[in-house]
Amino acid sequence: MSSALNSLYTELVIEHDKRPLHAGLREPFQAEVHHVNPTCGDEITLRLRLSGHGQEQRIEDVSYEAIGCAMSRAAASIMADLLIGQTVAQVEPVREHFEAAMGSRGRIEGDEDLIGDGVALLGAAKFPARVKCVLMPWKAYQAALVEIRTLEA
Amino acid sequence: MNAPSRPFDIEAIRADFPILGRMLDPETPMIYLDGGATSQRPRQVIDAEVAYLTHDNAAVKRGAHRMASAATDAYEDSRETVARFLGAPSPDEVVFTKNATEALNLVAFSLGNGDASTPAHLRVREGDEILVTEMEHHANLVPWQELARRTGATLRWIPMADDFTLDLTDLESLLTERTRVVAFAHQSNVLGTVNPVARLVEAARAVGALTVLDAAQSAPHMPFDVAELGVDFVALSGHKMLGPTGIGVLWGRYEHLAAMPPFLTGGSMIEIVHLDHSTYAEPPARFEAGTPPISQAVGLAAACDYLSALGMGVIAEHEQALTDRALRGLAGIDGVRIIGPAAGPDRAGAVSFDLAGRHPHDVGQVLDSLGLEVRVGHHCAWPLHRRFGLHGTTRASFSVHTTAAEVDALIAGVAHTADFFGAFS
Numbered sequence: 001m002s003s004a005l006n007s008l009y010t011e012l013v014i015e016h017d018k019r020p021l022h023a024g025l026r027e028p029f030q031a032e033v034h035h036v037n038p039t040c041g042d043e044i045t046l047r048l049r050l051s052g053h054g055q056e057q058r059i060e061d062v063s064y065e066a067i068g069c070a071m072s073r074a075a076a077s078i079m080a081d082l083l084i085g086q087t088v089a090q091v092e093p094v095r096e097h098f099e100a101a102m103g104s105r106g107r108i109e110g111d112e113d114l115i116g117d118g119v120a121l122l123g124a125a126k127f128p129a130r131v132k133c134v135l136m137p138w139k140a141y142q143a144a145l146v147e148i149r150t151l152e153a
Numbered sequence: 154m155n156a157p158s159r160p161f162d163i164e165a166i167r168a169d170f171p172i173l174g175r176m177l178d179p180e181t182p183m184i185y186l187d188g189g190a191t192s193q194r195p196r197q198v199i200d201a202e203v204a205y206l207t208h209d210n211a212a213v214k215r216g217a218h219r220m221a222s223a224a225t226d227a228y229e230d231s232r233e234t235v236a237r238f239l240g241a242p243s244p245d246e247v248v249f250t251k252n253a254t255e256a257l258n259l260v261a262f263s264l265g266n267g268d269a270s271t272p273a274h275l276r277v278r279e280g281d282e283i284l285v286t287e288m289e290h291h292a293n294l295v296p297w298q299e300l301a302r303r304t305g306a307t308l309r310w311i312p313m314a315d316d317f318t319l320d321l322t323d324l325e326s327l328l329t330e331r332t333r334v335v336a337f338a339h340q341s342n343v344l345g346t347v348n349p350v351a352r353l354v355e356a357a358r359a360v361g362a363l364t365v366l367d368a369a370q371s372a373p374h375m376p377f378d379v380a381e382l383g384v385d386f387v388a389l390s391g392h393k394m395l396g397p398t399g400i401g402v403l404w405g406r407y408e409h410l411a412a413m414p415p416f417l418t419g420g421s422m423i424e425i426v427h428l429d430h431s432t433y434a435e436p437p438a439r440f441e442a443g444t445p446p447i448s449q450a451v452g453l454a455a456a457c458d459y460l461s462a463l464g465m466g467v468i469a470e471h472e473q474a475l476t477d478r479a480l481r482g483l484a485g486i487d488g489v490r491i492i493g494p495a496a497g498p499d500r501a502g503a504v505s506f507d508l509a510g511r512h513p514h515d516v517g518q519v520l521d522s523l524g525l526e527v528r529v530g531h532h533c534a535w536p537l538h539r540r541f542g543l544h545g546t547t548r549a550s551f552s553v554h555t556t557a558a559e560v561d562a563l564i565a566g567v568a569h570t571a572d573f574f575g576a577f578s
Contacts, residue, residue, distance in 0.1 A: 005522040009515075014577040040514060040530040041544050067544055069514035133514065 007123035008130070009070065016074035016117070021081045026063035031147035035140045037132055042068035044076060044137055048144035050088065057088045062141065069133055071124050076137035078117045083141065094118075095138060102131050161467045167554050169195035169459075181524040184559050189342055189503050189550030190528050191392045192373060194456070198395055201455035202448045213447055214421060214438075228447050231454035232437070238457035239387070239404055240378035246410065248403040248437040249445050253369040254292040256388035256403035257336070259416040259440060260365055261296035264334065265304045266414045274333070274361060275412055279305030282332045284362070286311040286319055286348075287540055288341045291533040293367040293388075297336055306333070313540050317344045317494045324356055332362040339371035343532045343546060344493035345476065345503040347371065354383045363409070369393050369401075373553070374472055374501055376465040379404055391449060395553070396456035400449035403440065410436035417442040460553070468553050472502040475551045475560050479504045482564030488571050492546050502551035505532070508567065511574050513545040519570040520547070525563055 025032075029047035036043050049061040062083050066076040083091055098115045101108040106126045110119040124130040159165075167173050172193050175183045185193055205227050211220035213228045229244070236244040250256045267276040277283065283297050287310050301308040309327055314320035319337075328335070335357040340347050350366065357364045364384040371377065373394035379387055386409070391400035405413075415422055415433055419442040424432040433439045460468065477496045483489050488509030494500050508516050517529035528548045531538045538545060549563050 005519060008518065009573075009577075011577075018577070041535060041538070042514075069512035071514070127518070130514070130518070 004123070004126060008127065010120045010123065012117055012120035013070055013074040013123075016077040016120075017070040020066070020073055020077035022062060022084060023065070023077065023080075024063060025065050026061060029061070029063065030151065031144040033140050033143045033147065035136055035143065037068075037072075037136055040068070040133075042066075042072050042133065042136065044068070044072070044140050046076075046137065046140040046144055048141065048148060050148055052087075055087065055089050059083045059086055059088060059091065064137065064140070066137065068136070069130075071121065071130055072133040072136055075121055075134040078121065079137045079141065082116055082118065088145065095142075099135065099138065101125060102134055157462060158464060159462050161463055161471060163471075163554070163556055166195075166463070167556070169197065170554050171196055171199070173554060177521075177524050181522075183526060184524045184562055186525060186527050186549040186551065186555065186559065186563060188373070188552035188555075189370060189393070189532075189548060191398070192395050192552055193554070194395055194397070194452070195459050197459050198397070198452045198455045202397065202452040205448050205451040210448070212444060224447060227451050228445065231450040234454035234457050235402060235450075238377075238461060239389075239402075240380050241404055242380065243407060245435075245437055246404055246407050248405065248410070248440040249450055250401040250403055250440075251399060251446070252392075252401035253367065253388040253390035254296075254401070256401045257293055257365070257367065258296045259403055260386050260388075260405070261300040262416045263413045264363075265300045266416075268414075271414065272412050274363065275409060277304050277306050277333045280331060281306040282309055282329060283307070284309050284311065284327055284332055284335045284357075286337045287313045288319065288344060288346065288534065288537045289336075289338055290342050290367065290369070291535070292369070293336055293338060293365075294536070297334070307331075311337070313537065317492065318346050318499075319348060321349075321352065324353075328356055328360045328362065330360055332357070332360050334363050334365060336365040337367065339366050339368045340374070340501045340503070341493075341534075341537075342370045342503060343505050343534045343537055343548065345501045345505070346494055347375075347499040347501050349499075350382050350384065358383075370503065371501070373460060373468075374465075375469045385409055391453040391456070394453075394456055395459060396453035397446075397449040400446045400453050402453075405436075407436065410440070413439075415439050415442070419443050421445075463553065471553065472551050472555070473498075475555055475557065476500060476502040476504060478557060479549065479551070479560045479563060482561070483567060486564070486568050486571055488575075489567060492541060492543065502555075503548060504550070505546040505548040506567075507543060507546055508571060509574070511570075513547040515574065516547045516567075516570055519573050520563075520566050523562070523566045523569065525549075525566045527563075 029049045032047045044066045046064040062080040101110045110122045209223040211224035213225045232244045236247045264277045312320045365386040366384040369390040387404040389402040392398040422442040490507045492505040513529035530545045
């Protein structure tokens with residue numbers, strides 16, 4: 001078995017895939033988005049609930065239903081766990097660092113202090129076809145955020 | 154000139170495909186089982202394109218210089234070769250397109266773009282019906298959805314039976330006097346099911362409907378003769394039959410093509426152009442607007458010659474044996490569910506399966522680590538997967554150069570994949 005494969009399917013990824021955190025769609029929510037990866041048919045429905053405003057705007061809940069490979073399901077689970085309870089401003093550097101590392105083909109090492117279990121997903125950065133799987137939940141979160149901001153404006 | 158025939162010697166055939174020697178990493182030889190997505194090319198095809206580009210390259214059908222005629226000859230000779238390969242009565246029935254998708258779009262667009270001068274049977278109008286099947290590749294589904302939307306026609310479909318063949322129980326009621334077109338795959342790209350062309354053609358003819366056959370998956374794998382098939386149109390893909398990308402073929406009965414309005418318009422497809430209107434060339438030129446894929450046509454002709462020399466009957470037998478072997482071997486692995494019919498004469502070498510509900514991307518990733526290059530996902534047949542409650546499948550597809558040892562490696566690889574994920578649960 002190649003080490004690249006083991007760096008992809010880490011124990012942590014498999015664990016999040018089998019027992020995803022915060023999974024399922026919950027109420028109340030302010031925005032719901034549905035994202036599809038048309039090349040593989042993977043889907044995520046994501047709901048977002050925020051409280052407060054400005055710098056203090058806090059992520060109260062992220063709930064989701066993800067249909068996809070182990071990488072994308074684990075990515076959704078890890079993301080939800082990173083987001084819930086934080087302020088939007090706090091998670092912005094997390095998201096930015098995670099996206100940069102995922103797009104770096106392995107050049108950027110993940111900062112575990114910043115992205116927590118997210119480092120377990122970075123094995124996918126070496127497999128360009130899998131980067132999309134891992135980033136889809138984050139794209140859905142961003143879209144939900146934009147939707148709420150548009151409603152507020 | 155017909156290509157000389159040669160014996161079916163698998164090692165000699167493999168030696169024709171330079172890419173088969175590729176290593177994926179220093180320890181892992183590449184085992185290519187994705188001919189259903191794109192086939193690899195023998196050096197005869199690569200060399201033919203290089204020879205054209207190094208000796209005869211010029212624009213076709215324009216210019217009076219000798220290079221222009223050399224290029225035009227190469228292009229038109231290719232059309233003749235493809236016509237012979239298809240059993241077409243005339244090369245004028247062979248239209249070169251960008252790919253099979255464009256060939257199908259050409260027919261679908263043209264049938265919706267006629268006017269009072271177009272014969273009624275070549276016009277789809279409001280209230281008419283178009284019949285497809287639930288197993289279609291998106292290329293033979295979406296263009297018909299669009300034709301229905303543009304014209305106000307109704308799209309209907311032949312459903313799948315649980316045994317992965319078409320359910321023809323209600324065929325006679327699905328076909329009505331309003332049915333103008335019946336479009337269907339010769340061979341499913343997912344299931345490997347070979348559809349009963351004769352039965353479908355007979356039923357379509359009985360109501361006066363045209364038949365459109367998507368032969369992208371079948372052409373490189375089985376004997377193929379348009380006269381025998383009896384359909385009205387056939388779409389082919391160059392890069393799925395050992396040829397280049399960037400070229401496809403629409404074969405159509407000449408009397409249809411001659412009465413149909415064009416699809417893409419511009420240079421090369423005209424007869425006379427005025428500032429406010431134009432008249433159009435006879436087929437096939439009418440349907441080949443702009444500079445065509447010339448070196449690709451030359452490569453495709455070389456691919457047809459390559460296949461013909463081996464003999465499509467022999468190729469079909471070879472792939473049938475591989476398919477039987479794969480189906481037998483995979484069936485013995487816990488958690489494998491084959492998504493396709495049992496082995497038999499109407500069962501071709503696209504072998505899709507589900508592995509214990511494990512996502513096909515994950516399955517494909519482990520197989521790739523072993524050098525096994527297979528396709529994963531919905532294979533551009535989303536409605537078909539939905540019908541069987543699947544989000545995707547893993548598909549191995551066999552080619553003329555596939556060996557029994559490679560099939561055995563696939564079976565061992567799938568067993569290993571089952572263990573790999575089984576160990577986590």
